[in-house]
Amino acid sequence: MISFLVRRLLSAIPVLIVVSLVSFIIIAIVPGDVTAELAGSDSTEAQRAEIRERLGLDRPMIEQAVRWYGRLLSGDLGQSYLLNMSVTDAVLERLPVTLSLAGIALVLAIVLGVLLGIVSAIRHDSWLDQGSMSLALFGLSVPDFWFALILISVFSVGLGWFPTGGYVPLSESLFGWARSMTLPALALAITQMGVVARMTRSSMLEVMSQDYIRTARAKGMRSHTIIFKHALRNALVPIVTVVGVMTGVLLGGAVVIEQVFSLPGVGRLIIGAIQRRDYPIIQGGLLITAATFVFVNILVDLAYGWLDPRVRDDR
Amino acid sequence: MTVEEAAETPEALEREVARARRRGIVRFFGRLAAHRSFRVGFALFFLIVLTAVFADLIAPYEPNKNNYRSLLAPPSMKHWFGTDGYGRDILSRVIHGTRISLGIGISVVVMTGVFGVFLGMLAGYVRWLDNLLMRVMDGLMAFPGVLLAIALAAALGPSALNAVIALTVTFTPRTARIVRSSVLVIRALPYVEAAVAVGAGHGRIIFRYILVNALSPLIVQLTFVFAVSILAEAILSFLGVGPPPPAPSLGNIIAEGRTYLQEAGWIAFFPGIAIAAAVLGLNLMGDGLRDVTDPQLRQGREAG
Numbered sequence: 001m002i003s004f005l006v007r008r009l010l011s012a013i014p015v016l017i018v019v020s021l022v023s024f025i026i027i028a029i030v031p032g033d034v035t036a037e038l039a040g041s042d043s044t045e046a047q048r049a050e051i052r053e054r055l056g057l058d059r060p061m062i063e064q065a066v067r068w069y070g071r072l073l074s075g076d077l078g079q080s081y082l083l084n085m086s087v088t089d090a091v092l093e094r095l096p097v098t099l100s101l102a103g104i105a106l107v108l109a110i111v112l113g114v115l116l117g118i119v120s121a122i123r124h125d126s127w128l129d130q131g132s133m134s135l136a137l138f139g140l141s142v143p144d145f146w147f148a149l150i151l152i153s154v155f156s157v158g159l160g161w162f163p164t165g166g167y168v169p170l171s172e173s174l175f176g177w178a179r180s181m182t183l184p185a186l187a188l189a190i191t192q193m194g195v196v197a198r199m200t201r202s203s204m205l206e207v208m209s210q211d212y213i214r215t216a217r218a219k220g221m222r223s224h225t226i227i228f229k230h231a232l233r234n235a236l237v238p239i240v241t242v243v244g245v246m247t248g249v250l251l252g253g254a255v256v257i258e259q260v261f262s263l264p265g266v267g268r269l270i271i272g273a274i275q276r277r278d279y280p281i282i283q284g285g286l287l288i289t290a291a292t293f294v295f296v297n298i299l300v301d302l303a304y305g306w307l308d309p310r311v312r313d314d315r
Numbered sequence: 316m317t318v319e320e321a322a323e324t325p326e327a328l329e330r331e332v333a334r335a336r337r338r339g340i341v342r343f344f345g346r347l348a349a350h351r352s353f354r355v356g357f358a359l360f361f362l363i364v365l366t367a368v369f370a371d372l373i374a375p376y377e378p379n380k381n382n383y384r385s386l387l388a389p390p391s392m393k394h395w396f397g398t399d400g401y402g403r404d405i406l407s408r409v410i411h412g413t414r415i416s417l418g419i420g421i422s423v424v425v426m427t428g429v430f431g432v433f434l435g436m437l438a439g440y441v442r443w444l445d446n447l448l449m450r451v452m453d454g455l456m457a458f459p460g461v462l463l464a465i466a467l468a469a470a471l472g473p474s475a476l477n478a479v480i481a482l483t484v485t486f487t488p489r490t491a492r493i494v495r496s497s498v499l500v501i502r503a504l505p506y507v508e509a510a511v512a513v514g515a516g517h518g519r520i521i522f523r524y525i526l527v528n529a530l531s532p533l534i535v536q537l538t539f540v541f542a543v544s545i546l547a548e549a550i551l552s553f554l555g556v557g558p559p560p561p562a563p564s565l566g567n568i569i570a571e572g573r574t575y576l577q578e579a580g581w582i583a584f585f586p587g588i589a590i591a592a593a594v595l596g597l598n599l600m601g602d603g604l605r606d607v608t609d610p611q612l613r614q615g616r617e618a619g
């Protein structure tokens with residue numbers, strides 16, 4: 001297990017190198033003069049030159065890269081142009097919101113998806129099966145930010161059950177927090193719910209056709225026990241393998257959902273930075289989100305290696 | 316006549332092989348046409364393609380023409396999908412929006428296909444490049460979801476072309492990985508070894524023997540890339556880093572409708588339906604293609 005952990009951690013290094021390189025390059029490809037935007041349209045050339053010098057933008061690209069990496073290795077992602085705080089602080093302050101949103105959505109997607117999948121597998125080829133799979137396909141096809149707007153107009157504007165947006169911290173009120181997170185998490189979960197439902201259905205159907213299920217039936221075991229004790233447990237294995245991928249999709253999707261519901265997460269920070277051309281924030285937000293995703297993937301792999309010893313011996 | 320009998324003369328063998336290939340192609344399309352969800356998806360998608368192609372003829376109004384006498388008009392016989400805050404006809408904007416969505420989608424599919432095949436082939440065929448290329452692809456895939464596309468499009472500036480570039484960079488890595496893994500399997504098969512043994516050149520081996528057989532997983536993947544690109548383009552437009560307004564891209568219309576969610580919900584509603592219909596059509600087609608080309612691989616979709 002230790003050697004598996006070490007190998008897994010080492011394999012993250014080249015990934016992080018590419019991630020940091022891409023984060024650096026993204027600012028380098030911005031066309032035109034960044035400082036003109038920062039200083040405003042009525043700024044003088046002298047003012048712009050001063051900003052360039054202060055930010056080190058007048059140096060050759062290689063020197064900027066070396067400096068950027070130097071600071072990066074000491075955990076310093078620079079200073080936000082506009083927020084008057086360090087990029088690291090700004091991002092880390094908002095990371096819990098994004099992580100909890102993605103986390104709740106992950107749980108919702110798995111629970112709802114598995115339920116739909118089981119229903120359609122045990123009522124194979126019935127109207128329940130058709131209905132569940134249509135719902136899954138709907139989830140896969142609908143843009144999640146649009147679904148979020150529909151949820152807002154029905155449940156917030158229409159029925160008034162939930163706020164139209166905004167965030168209540170968990171430390172302030174548990175109920176308020178849950179209310180402010182319900183619709184965002186539901187909107188975010190819809191796509192992955194479809195993925196999970198379809199996977200559960202097909203792997204359940206496959207497992208149910210196995211010999212040991214037939215044996216269990218033949219010896220008179222109750223179908224309830226067969227489905228939950230034997231079939232479901234084995235059918236869930238493929239779901240575990242995609243939790244990593246799903247987390248990535250949800251973290252990325254959270255960017256848009258946070259924007260729709262005005263939740264103060266990393267995504268909203270990045271979009272705000274894009275609108276105001278606060279490049280260090282874009283760079284740092286991108287880097288930290290990707291690093292978080294890499295870390296989550298390692299955790300998922302470890303969990304999987306722990307569940308299934310073949311995984312850790314194989315590589 | 317079997318292949319063995321036909322092999323007596325080279326010309327006869329050639330003829331027999333060509334006939335077998337034609338039979339295979341006919342059978343493939345026959346099975347696709349018999350696949351129910353493929354048929355439904357194809358019909359739906361074809362309808363949307365027609366809408367996009369003949370947008371100028373179908374749309375009842377100019378998509379960008381303001382009409383200050385009917386602002387925020389609800390759906391009616393005159394304006395089926397209602398009008399927006401400038402009095403523009405939503406139906407006409409949605410019809411023209413499908414053109415933008417499909418245009419960007421197909422461009423992303425073509426570019427992702429070209430780069431994915433090139434990089435995947437390179438990694439699978441030139442072994443010493445494999446490690447380097449795949450690490451770069453892993454690094455690009457480490458950016459969750461469409462975040463990389465959003466940041467790239469923002470850095471390059473809002474335009475349709477930049478949206479295509481940003482989405483191509485985002486979707487190429489997984490496509491390259493899929494091509495690479497097919498190449499690795501196929502290049503180890505006896506018939507490729509046989510081709511090498513009789514002295515076939517690299518070009519012939521790559522195009523005649525490997526690429527042709529790596530095609531079906533690639534096509535399935537590209538169908539899903541098409542679907543995901545349409546969704547992602549809407550996200551980029553919605554966030555203001557896609558084709559800039561007043562372009563009637565579906566994401567732009569939804570973004571404009573967001574402001575009027577309370578008093579004019581129809582503005583945001585209809586473009587979302589159009590996106591969902593296009594994506595649903597593509598997903599159903601992708602399911603059908605996957606079932607027909609590889610019945611063993613019926614797990615959840617893997618796109619993006």
